[in-house]
Amino acid sequence: MPKGRITFEYEKCKGCLLCVAFCPVKILYMDKVAMNKSGYNIIKVTDMDKCIACAQCATMCPDSVITVEDITNA
Amino acid sequence: MPKGRITFEYEKCKGCLLCVAFCPVKILYMDKVAMNKSGYNIIKVTDMDKCIACAQCATMCPDSVITVEDITNA
């Protein structure tokens, strides 16, 4: 059962990859094509169902791009 | 037998009494009448023969007023 869901405020992402590096379940990656208005490549999720809502990604994100929700009670 | 002799460069004396306070044989005193050009009362010796040339007075003098000689070999 899926546990977590993360959402991005993409326009503020700078593609620094800190979130990617710290996701314990390795579901984040940089989309080499998609860009935001500032010209940064943005981050995507491979399999949201694997997200454990640990918020490591969001904790590390310097730009407060990521919101993490625990959806176990949803 | 006298051991020490001290001489003063009176014009530089400021009458601070540090020498007086530190003479172990208590032979120094301030002359309440004699003044130098700057208006400071100066220091005199009661009995030079008692001087032991310890240079405590000169060591303490901030204005390098006092010269101490050891006259035992004189």
Next chain:
Amino acid sequence: MPKVLMKGNEAIGLAAVLGGCDAFYGYPITPQNEIPEYLSKYMIEHNKVFVQAESEVAAINMVYGAAGAGKRVMTSSSSPGIALKQEGISYITGAELPCLIVSVMRGGPGLGGIQPSQADYYQATRGGGNGDYHVIVFAPETIQETIDIIKESFDIADYYRNPVMVLVDGLLGQMMESVDLNKPIKKRFLPPKDWATNGMKNHSGRNVVSSLNIDPQKLENHNLKLQAKYQNVIKNETRFECINMEKAEYVIVAYGTMSRIVRSALEVLKEKGINVGLIRPISLWPFPKEAFKQIPSNIKGILCTEMSLGQMLDDVLIANNGKHPVGFFGRTGGMIPEVEEVVRAIERFQETVVK
């Protein structure tokens, strides 16, 4: 109300309090030490703020902070100390904050000496900080006038959101005169300080105090706004006195202690049958150009006199704009001219004309 005898520096301290001063931040330097010494007692006794800063740089930045927080704050210093405050003063003008800066001048340059001087006219009127800014500078000539101006200066600073500097020489700081502390000052409508950074609970929205405008167009706009304000200051706050102008053959320009010496010289000259007028700038920035309109057109010349070597002279030349011959007499380095020297200076004026 009877007069009291007060030392200039102490009167400055007391007048500042009468003007509503909430906090003083300063650093010791001769010949203004009695200002902080007086206030270190008075402010604490009256539950106001006195801080001896670790340096002049720190002091002016404490002023910057507290002024930003909406309080009436001041600092005082002397020549090299004011030099160190120049960056801070530039910031304060840039961020449009009100404050009072008292400068008690001594001889320079460098460590110089501690005797009275007026050689910091440039320092006061032309800044030394960076950018297109102005400080409102008043130069009273008596302790009474110093008190009156200091009392008013917080209002002026608040009104324009700009620092006011009161510039005196060390003699005015060190001497004592009979003064009346209770002369009333002009009432002004002062808008609320809704821009102050005193915590969002005290106002709506977020307040920010800053002099940074990274976009040059915005920075230029900000500067143009400041210039418009300065134009208002020029219009409203230019102050001067014209004495004995009607039948003057010569006109002397002098401020502060120098103008008092000149006043005495005018009497001597009158006895000698030489009619001399006096323009006394009270505000140095804005410099009272319009005073020069009162000069009779047939005078023989203008003599600029300073306890410095020709700094106000720039402003005199600009105000005169080529109309009359201009001469100069000055002493410097802490030398205070005698009345007789001014008399002689007028007598040999023809030789010293600046073309």
Next chain:
Amino acid sequence: MPKVLMKGNEAIGLAAVLGGCDAFYGYPITPQNEIPEYLSKYMIEHNKVFVQAESEVAAINMVYGAAGAGKRVMTSSSSPGIALKQEGISYITGAELPCLIVSVMRGGPGLGGIQPSQADYYQATRGGGNGDYHVIVFAPETIQETIDIIKESFDIADYYRNPVMVLVDGLLGQMMESVDLNKPIKKRFLPPKDWATNGMKNHSGRNVVSSLNIDPQKLENHNLKLQAKYQNVIKNETRFECINMEKAEYVIVAYGTMSRIVRSALEVLKEKGINVGLIRPISLWPFPKEAFKQIPSNIKGILCTEMSLGQMLDDVLIANNGKHPVGFFGRTGGMIPEVEEVVRAIERFQETVVK
């Protein structure tokens, strides 16, 4: 010798070395960072001294020390950083020490911005330190001229025992131009530095470097000696260029980047049938008053142009001394005027005349 392309700031660093610089002391600030960056490499590689100081205040005082020790030393900074150096500069002039100060101007006041500006004209020419002192200020308009002046500046500083400031705007520091590094400079006879504090083993007697004169009469005498020196500087080192003066209807006064823009504007104006001359002060202090003697008496007016809001204007008004109408055009805060704006400014000059 072929030309090379160099960035202004790097050229300043290299030219200083070519001028004999022994030591650099500075603190980072935009837009002059390439000067210390360049020298941090060059000086160490050539066994000279480079120190990044903890602040601008420390840097100018390191300069004071090393200059007192008889070496050729420099610092560089930008607007707020120069403000912090004012006390030190006043000391250096008071102690009569030679050094080079490079000021690369950005927008102000306060933190302001980092784009090119000329709003530190007062800061450079009127000091902000205390006392009756002057710094010799040169304001080149091209990187080539910057190099030539910097190379000469240590000689000038040594000759007069006075700081020389080279004042450029950030554009001159940041841009690149083709330059010839090997233009010869004027040879001067330089007296030995027998006053330097380099240890008594190197000279007879005790050398003392100080700006303190506690006796006001001695301090005044010292100031009068300085003034006599400044008179010499005025006589010998005033520099300017007059362009297209003979048949001019108007004359523009401009320095640095602004004068280059004006040069281009003159061409456009000529095409439009308006003959305009240019006075380009190269030395800002001493300001080239005599250039104004070359102005044809029948011109319609003088337009002072600056990348600031009327600072050089003071000197223009003094030099003009009421002779011609004076107008002003300026941009500030980092805005660089276009050639076309200068053209328009001349066209509407009549409206903007300063009386």
Next chain:
Amino acid sequence: MAVKYQKSAGLTDNALTYCPGCTHGIVHKLVGECLVELGLLPDTIGIASVGCSVFSYDFFNCDMQQAPHGRACAVATGIKRVLPDNIIFTYQGDGDLASIGIAETIHAANRGENITVIFVNNAIYGMTGGQMAPTSLIGQKTTTSPFGRVLQQHGSPIKVSEMFATIDGVAYLERVTVTTPKHIRNAKKAIKKAFQYQQEKRGFTMVEILSTCPVNWGIKPVDSLKWLEEHMIPVFPLKLFKDTGEFHE
């Protein structure tokens, strides 16, 4: 469904101006979160210093003043003395605090000014393009130490917290970092404690935060975190330097 992490209300909506992966942003979040959690936003006045964080007056969701380079603690003192019941913090880089501003910081600490200093040590001058800071490491190449920092020429990296630990007026002082979620949680605890102590008027509080500067170090963001751990922490060990006592609620 519960929000486990979202942007702090302690920060405004403005996009941060820091470079990608710069941990200044993480520190910002922590300060914002602490102020929100302590309910202090309406009371707080922050002081933005000169450095990359100069624009932080656009980011912290409270009243802000921008201070001249190095003078944040003097500005903070000025404010705190007239508004003793407000919360005042400075946010300063290592160039700002340890180089040009060391005097103002030491004296605020020595007077025991009741303010909080957020000291972001990234061993370099970020904003001006990577010049040597007093905290730069031996051997570290910067734009003004092109041959690396050399002990004989530049001295050792200055240890600010070690020095401040000797100052009586300091009520709380800890060195932390933000290179991992765990470190970030510790850093947050430290920052919170500092603000709490200020609420209790205990004196000067400072948190030194080792932070990255990927751009001027010339190291990718993720690798910067490792570089910091491997090179900076040995020189600037994480440590509680001073704590005048437990927080009493």
Next chain:
Amino acid sequence: MAVKYQKSAGLTDNALTYCPGCTHGIVHKLVGECLVELGLLPDTIGIASVGCSVFSYDFFNCDMQQAPHGRACAVATGIKRVLPDNIIFTYQGDGDLASIGIAETIHAANRGENITVIFVNNAIYGMTGGQMAPTSLIGQKTTTSPFGRVLQQHGSPIKVSEMFATIDGVAYLERVTVTTPKHIRNAKKAIKKAFQYQQEKRGFTMVEILSTCPVNWGIKPVDSLKWLEEHMIPVFPLKLFKDTGEFHE
């Protein structure tokens, strides 16, 4: 017959301008004697700071520069870097060094500048008429702390040597006093060692000397010595703070 004590050739013939009994004069003698005994006068450039000792450029019998208030260590750095083989010392009061000049002093120390600082701590601003110094004692009445120094308002007296002991670039650091002939002999040893270390290019050396200010303390000279011992030494204990090793002749 032998001269056992006479005015040092390290001092000029000018009469000192210090007040009667002020121990600045004793410190002057010691510096002069050390320079003479080490044969350093011809190599030395002294830096007079702003304070009562501002006129010391008239007293030390070597080349001298007078520095702006607080900037003696910057001036010294400037000189030392271009004349690395000369001997450079500064002579600074507590206002000059510990207040306005703390940044310059710390950074000279941190760079390990090979200079010697003679730091005369008299817990007051002497020259300007007895204002509070950062080293003034709790309870001490001065012209700017008329109710005495108050911890909550002014903070504790700053302990400069304790702070500098944490700085790597410091090669030698000792606190001494000059209240008795014995203390004076110790003080001289310390000063001599500092200059010797400088000769050996070991780095920054400083001797803090507790000194009296009879006039501004309002205490007679002889009693001032006792006051110093009773009140200052407990706060500023005499101590060797740092010594990088024996002197090798």
Next chain:
Amino acid sequence: MNDAVNIRIAGFGGQGVMMAGQILAYAATSEDLNGLWSPSYGPETRGGTANCAVIVSKKPINSPVFLKSHHLLAFNYPSLIKFMDRVKQGGFILYNNSLVSETVLVEGVEVIGVPINDIALELGSIQVINMVMLGAYLEKSKIFEDSTIHKVLAYVLGERKAHMVELNVKAIEAGRDFIRKQGLIHA
């Protein structure tokens, strides 16, 4: 060549706009002309737009700034929009039509799209888009000798990046090629 040519080069930070401009100024210097390069950064300190102005002149250069340029090299859409009206009559614009899909028309000015991203990617390195643009410009303007550019390139890249010279030369050549072909089509 005219007595003086004003060139504006504009794009995002990181696209190599500044370096392309510097190479032109170096080339001018190397051919004993007067070269001037002046940078202009947007208000955003990092990640914003950047442009530079280059002047190549036979005479000494007066104003370092110009309202209108003879030539504009626009690396992205915002730059094109911002500066296209500031090109002199008879001048030309080269723009990066890899990133700009819109076609623009400016009266009296020749507007040529060059797909520099695509060409660079073909060469295997997005980094060299500035060299592609430079090549296109050199071909279109005929302002400098080929040998000059090669010399300058070697100098600018220096020892540390000497291995990059070849790739850069290739990119320049690819840019030139594109224009040469364009010419043919137009002809």
Next chain:
Amino acid sequence: MNDAVNIRIAGFGGQGVMMAGQILAYAATSEDLNGLWSPSYGPETRGGTANCAVIVSKKPINSPVFLKSHHLLAFNYPSLIKFMDRVKQGGFILYNNSLVSETVLVEGVEVIGVPINDIALELGSIQVINMVMLGAYLEKSKIFEDSTIHKVLAYVLGERKAHMVELNVKAIEAGRDFIRKQGLIHA
């Protein structure tokens, strides 16, 4: 009293010269006249000579400094020599002839020696020489009411030194006495 009286008081630092001057300025203020006191210290910061200028005036005071005074109170020889030529015609000089053995003559100026050290020592306190001189001056000049001076004295000494008032008043009286007797001898 003239419209304005200029008084110069000079001596060594420590002789109470400044305080004597301040008392006159306080007295002027208290009698609703304008008082001005201005200090001048020698170049030596400490232990040097000190003098002050006092102006007592019915009208507002212009120049705070004056070349010539109406009255000079010289506490020691250097002060007497330095300032005796700077006394106006018709004015007077009081000097401390306890310390000055020479007699001086100044044309058109009355010169009176007052042995203030001796008188003060007689009163048992060398500290009050300034009050002795003040007393002599008050008697000679008749410038202020006695009651004014007593009021001022109490104010200046303050609570902390209230016990000193008596001694000071005595010293003033002794100074007055000396002049009174002088007058008799001269008469």
